[in-house]
Structure formats: structure tokens, C-alpha cells
Amino acid sequence: MAVSTQPLISVIVPVYNVERYLDQCVESLIGQTYERLEIILVDDGSTDSSGEQCNAWANRDNRIRAVRQCNAGLAAARNTGLDLAKGEYIGFVDSDDYVLPDMFGTLLHNLQESDADLSIISYERENPDGSTYCNAFPDKKIVMTSQEAFAYVNQHGYFYVTAWDKLAKKELFDNLRYPLDAVYAEDSPVTYQLLDKADRIVYDSTPLYRYRMSENSQSHGITDKFAQSTGAMLDLVRTKYPHVEAYAAYGHLESIVGTCNRIMLAHQRKQWAQFERYARTELRELLPMVERKGIIGKSQLLQWKLLATSPTLYGMMYALYKRRHPEIASH
Incomplete structure (x- = not known):
């Protein structure tokens, strides 16, 4: 098939102070086996040389478009890219990450082969010490409905609810943009809406995206935004997909417990007392349904029950666990 007859994929890359990693990211995009790409580099007011690098790349490859805006955050940069995108399909890549050569070709092939609206791939985490990790079940290729996706x-x-492991038909983003008030977990509300809007979704567990873990990747401030997002997701599932409510409840509880963990590690229980009360209420209400469905392990079940009944004791035990296992994320 001639390149000109292939559909155009718009790849949106928000850029902010990533001069160390940007070249590798863009090189991985221009080296894709699927060549009909529109690569939109959105410089979100970088104060290092990232903006100059974006312009240099745009001068080297006519598929690359570099735009600059005043610093407004990741969500705003993604929205700028969406407003400019001309492709039939939309994908995102974070500028401190990179992708393997077949990523967008595989995403598009799977989408077309399955007659899907949304295609999802897996990723591998690259740690600061050079080690890698992927927790996806291998050799999975699943075509699913929205209900199954939830x-x-x-x-x-x-x-996961990340923006950067997916390829979507552009029309899924009609009247849909990333929330500007979200400093953390801005991906999740949009991803949940994409899963709801898509008639058919395909997932391939091949890890073709490389997510770079920096030293401060887990240093997000405490926020209840993700718990709010999963709460809205649970309400949506209850209304439209009640057969999978227990799974949505599990995901919601996991986000709540993760927030509680960060609160306890930061010794801010007093400041977040209202959230802790909310967490205990949600755990008592939803955990029995999750337990009946059999989608939670015994150890995790006991931990969550302890948080619901005695957060002080839970906090002491969690702090001890983190001292012994500092490498484990706080979720």
C-alpha cells in the first residue's frame, strides 16, 4: 500500500524541560515502521533547551510540527495537540519516554483487524538503574466491549488509565478534553470516557512503549483527584455496566487506599481526616461485594479491612513495610 493512501496518525507529544530525553523520544517516533505520522511537539513553556530542540526537529522532518505555549500544564499541552491534530487517529507519547519501532503500526493493525475504535498496547517500565519491569500477562490479545473493558x-x-499506550479514532475525542484542574491523574477521567464511548476495544499485551521512571516519578503531592475520578468511574459503571460493578469498586478502593498510604507516609492524617473518614466508609460499603466476587487476594483483603477498622494500626504496619521495601510504589 502506498504511504499516501494510509491513514494519518497524529502523535501528540507534550514537552516540558526534557532536554535530556527529548531526542531519544523523537528519534523513536521518526523511526516508526508505520511512517504516515503527524508528530505534534507541544512545548509547554520550557525553560531549558527543549523548545529549541523541538524547532530543530521540525526543520529536519516535515512530519513534525513544533508549537509553543505559555506554561499551562500537561493537560493543556495535550489539549493543544488535540485541537491541532489532523489525523484520523490520535496517540500520545510523553517526551521523557520512547517507543519501539512497531508500536504505532501494531496499534493501527490491531484496530483495523478488530474493527475497533480504540487500540491499547502494553508497556515496559525502565528504572533509573537501567533495569526493566513489565507486569502485563504475556501473549494476550483481547477484543472487548466497553463493559468488558471496565x-x-x-x-x-x-x-491502565494512562494516555500514552493507546490509539483512538479521532472522533472519540469529540467534545472530550483533558481536565485543566488536574495536577495528577489527569489521564484517568479521559481514559474512562474513551472506554465508554468506544464500541469495540482491542488490547495487545506486547510491551512496545518504554516508560522511563525518573528519580521523582513517584514524588507526586497528595491529592484526592484520582479517587474522585475512580468514584465517577464507579458511578458510570453502576449506571451502564452493572455486571462489572465489583471490578469498578475494586479499582476505586485501590485508588483510595493508595491515597491513604501517601497521607500516612507524609504524616498528614490530621490534615486529611475528612478523606480518611471517606475512605473507611467506602471500604466498609464496597469491600464485601469485592470479596464475594473473589477478585481480591487474602493478604490485601486483610490489609484493607484493617484500614477500615483501625487506620492507626494500619499506618504503623504500612510504615514498617515501606521501610523494608522502599522500592514498592505507595498503592
């Missing part, structure tokens, strides 16, 4: 996204070993 079950999978709330289980470990499948896909």
Missing part, C-alpha cells in the same frame, strides 16, 4: 482496566496485569 472489568479489565480495574484488574492487575492488563492495561
